[in-house]
Amino acid sequence: MASVAVHYGWLVSPYSAKTRTYIKHKGLAVQDVQPTASQLMGVIRRSVGRLIMPTVRLADGTWLQDSSVIIDHFESEAPEPLIVPPGVSQCLAASLLEVFADEWLSMASLHYRWTIPENAAFARGEFARCGLPWAPRFLGRRMIASIADKMESYLPVLGIDEVTTPGVEAMVEVVLGALEAHFAAQPYLFGGRPSLGDFSLFGPLWAHLYRDPGSRFLFEDKPNVRRWMDDLLRGAPVRGAFLEGDEVPAALDPLFACALEDQWAWIRTLVGAVDAYCAENPDAARVPRALGEADFAIRGRAGRRKLVTFVQWKAQRARAAYDAAEGQADAWLRRALGLEDGAEVSDVLTPISNPLILRDFKPVLKGRVPS
Numbered sequence: 324m325a326s327v328a329v330h331y332g333w334l335v336s337p338y339s340a341k342t343r344t345y346i347k348h349k350g351l352a353v354q355d356v357q358p359t360a361s362q363l364m365g366v367i368r369r370s371v372g373r374l375i376m377p378t379v380r381l382a383d384g385t386w387l388q389d390s391s392v393i394i395d396h397f398e399s400e401a402p403e404p405l406i407v408p409p410g411v412s413q414c415l416a417a418s419l420l421e422v423f424a425d426e427w428l429s430m431a432s433l434h435y436r437w438t439i440p441e442n443a444a445f446a447r448g449e450f451a452r453c454g455l456p457w458a459p460r461f462l463g464r465r466m467i468a469s470i471a472d473k474m475e476s477y478l479p480v481l482g483i484d485e486v487t488t489p490g491v492e493a494m495v496e497v498v499l500g501a502l503e504a505h506f507a508a509q510p511y512l513f514g515g516r517p518s519l520g521d522f523s524l525f526g527p528l529w530a531h532l533y534r535d536p537g538s539r540f541l542f543e544d545k546p547n548v549r550r551w552m553d554d555l556l557r558g559a560p561v562r563g564a565f566l567e568g569d570e571v572p573a574a575l576d577p578l579f580a581c582a583l584e585d586q587w588a589w590i591r592t593l594v595g596a597v598d599a600y601c602a603e604n605p606d607a608a609r610v611p612r613a614l615g616e617a618d619f620a621i622r623g624r625a626g627r628r629k630l631v632t633f634v635q636w637k638a639q640r641a642r643a644a645y646d647a648a649e650g651q652a653d654a655w656l657r658r659a660l661g662l663e664d665g666a667e668v669s670d671v672l673t674p675i676s677n678p679l680i681l682r683d684f685k686p687v688l689k690g691r692v693p694s
């Protein structure tokens with residue numbers, strides 16, 4: 324058994340880019356490995372129940388999956404250097420960015436990777452290089468095709484089609500524009516040190532949009548965003564403190580508006596579907612992986628996507644950060660949403676009636692399974 328923890332993830336994987344840069348910044352004794360196809364289909368699938376990355380095998384043989392679970396684990400062991408800002412608004416903002424990067428920017432990741440032929444070819448080559456390093460590339464591409472096909476098949480699941488694509492691209496424009504303006508003034512999202520929000524956003528922006536050659540043009544006029552990504556790749560050196568006064572910089576408001584208006588409308592739909600399922604199935608200990616499809620909108624473009632129940636588990640974490648703020652983040656939320664003073668915002672980040680916990684890497688209903 325390895326005497327140090329091992330992190331398994333490919334460079335093309337956004338969630339692995341998030342955990343890898345986090346691990347590097349924290350200076351953790353964790354070996355970074357790009358798993359082969361036989362590791363993915365063998366020990367990893369056996370240990371965490373499916374072929375997925377990132378995973379971490381701890382020195383005692385315990386396996387971790389889900390980028391948030393991996394970060395939570397190491398944070399519980401070594402909170403320093405701090406990556407969760409102590410201010411309640413910055414902490415909520417960082418948590419919102421994790422949900423946004425993991426569960427909403429994925430639309431942009433998949434769109435740019437699989438609809439630009441140059442990117443799709445690059446990704447298939449990378450899958451072959453990492454998964455079957457011993458095989459000639461043409462053979463590797465063929466052997467790894469089923470994994471690549473599966474990734475591509477998520478486009479309709481996430482609601483990406485010709486109607487919603489302009490909305491996805493508009494979101495990316497807003498996100499990169501806000502970041503470019505912000506990083507002209509600050510090294511990281513909340514000041515002089517990186518946070519959970521930085522690692523989370525870096526994942527899809529770097530591993531898909533920037534590293535894939537056919538979408539790199541998005542960063543041509545974004546030197547400050549490129550500088551920020553370079554810093555994160557180098558281990559995200561601390562350059563100062565978190566901003567004073569629990570400030571969430573106004574330059575980021577357009578990005579948060581995308582998250583709060585579009586993604587959280589979708590999360591409210593999902594949580595409503597989970598609640599309805601629980602009401603109809605009072606004895607159920609778990610919810611199905613998906614609860615059908617529902618309408619959503621992204622930057623004004625309407626579509627339909629699958630109600631994947633796991634997303635509630637990620638979203639709950641941001642709602643918990645909102646509750647912990649006890650109203651102190653409301654003024655910032657109003658500003659980001661362009662609402663007037665005193666407007667009610669407590670339901671924007673929907674309250675959760677039927678919380679989920681992860682058990683054997685799958686979400687189950689808290690309170691309906693023995694703890």
Ligand SMILES: N[C@@H](CCC(=O)N[C@@H](CS)C(=O)NCC(=O)O)C(=O)O
Pocket residue numbers: 335336337338339374375376377388389390391425473
């Ligand atoms: N919620 C997971 C998502 C991980 C994930 O979707 N990883 C992708 C690669 S970036 C994967 O392995 N997908 C395989 C699949 O969905 O079948 C996390 O945060 O770690």
